[in-house]
Amino acid sequence: MVLDFEKEKLIRELKKRKPNKVLVQLAEGIKQNAPEISEVMESLGIECIFSGETCWGGCSVAVQEAEALGVDLIVHFGHAQFIETDFPALYIEVKDLLNLNPVLKKSVQHVKEFGTIGLSFSVQHKHDLEKIKKFYEDLGKKVILSKKAGHVAYEGHIVGCQYEGLKAIENEVDAFVIFGNQFHSMGATLAVKKPVILIDVYNDDVRNMKGLRDKILKQRVISIDRLRDAKNVGVIIEVKLGQKFGSPKKILQKLRDAGKNAILITMSELTPDKIMNFYSIDAFIELACPRIAIDDFAKYSKPILTLKEALVALGEKSWDDILETGII
Ligand code: SF4
Structure with missing residues (x-):
């Protein structure tokens, strides 16, 4: 690299x-x-x-x-x-200095049925944007960049917890093409309903993310059910400045109103070894990076939920609402 x-x-x-x-x-x-x-x-x-x-x-x-x-x-x-x-x-x-030509060519067959594509990239590939756009425009595609919304820094820029910019153009595009790695494209496929094509520049691979979306959504439903049955619940906050996703006080109150014993736990970073000794806690809700709950599902023996998922378990939101607005 x-x-x-x-x-x-x-x-x-x-x-x-x-x-x-x-x-x-x-x-x-x-x-x-x-x-x-x-x-x-x-x-x-x-x-x-x-x-x-x-x-x-x-x-x-x-x-x-x-x-x-x-x-x-x-x-x-x-x-x-x-x-x-x-x-x-x-x-x-x-900047990642890569020869994108082989992977761009590989992507042609994956995008052939789509007339308009929504394009997003992780920040290391921003300098290649004009080249990527021109490649698809030369194929006769219309290219629309995801909007600058939430905490993303640029039009087209994608961040693992911010998909408002993709949702903002969803009605105008037939599919999304994401330049980067599985992390961003997996988040995108959970946020939007249109097909998401990952251009995996590191593994020289192109993939449609559909199968992964279905698998993850099934895992999320299992975690929501386990929170419904939980008696003792830990709400985890991190001290990282940019990782404040929701009000701890409000969610604690909602959990208590639902008859659960809820405690607040702070950490510098949520990891499996840190929660291991909280034996008596049946389920955790994390208000830190929402990707921990989703991406690291298999690493935790206890269910870890995002705030949105917790609200589904508590009956404040429906699962369909979450699918509509994006689970991240
Ligand atoms: S909260 Fe998570 S997904 Fe969002 S920028 Fe931080 S590490 Fe990335």
Whole structure:
């Protein structure tokens, strides 16, 4: 994988902001590039500390770590800006330099029946947008970019928990084409009803996500049923700044009104080992990244639900509403 760390932008910004000490956050897939980044910082005389905490999305902005370490700036690599923070932060999105021609050609047969396609991409592929659009337009397709809505940074940009921009164009397109990996396309197929085609640039593969949608929806229904039967329920919040999906107070009250013992649990990040010792809890609702409940279903022995799913179990929303608005 050849990556462009936008060194010119990085150096320009660092010279402008003149930090003495920075905290560097690297997205999970690029942590191996830490020495390369360190060299740039050192060449400018900047003290640099790398965060070893997980960094799955632009929602993770390590403000607490930065304050504890007394740094002047956070440099966050690999994601677009997701939220505003009071703490100074610089986002370097990182470009994936790939030859997309083989996978674009492979996609032709998958899109042949669709006249208008909704196009979305993960941020590493933003620089290839014009090339991708032209490829499909030359095939006679109309290409519409998903809207900039919610926390996404650009038109066409896709983030794993934000699909309003795709839903906004759903009536205008015959199918969605997602450039990236399974993570974003799986979220998309749960959010929209039109076909979702994944252009998996990392595995040089093209797939229709339909089968996966059906499988995941069945798993979600099982989790909802288990919350209905649960007596003791844990509501999990994370301290990550961008991961606040719903009001803990309100959901606790609703659970108690439904006759359940509900407790609030805080974590830096939800993982199976952290909930393992809460033996007496029958089901968990997480108000953190909604993808944990869905993508990591098989890793947890107890059901983990998103807020929307919990509202279905409590009878406040119908499953059909959720399917209509998207389960994420
Ligand atoms: S909340 Fe989850 S899906 Fe959304 S940006 Fe963060 S890690 Fe990605």
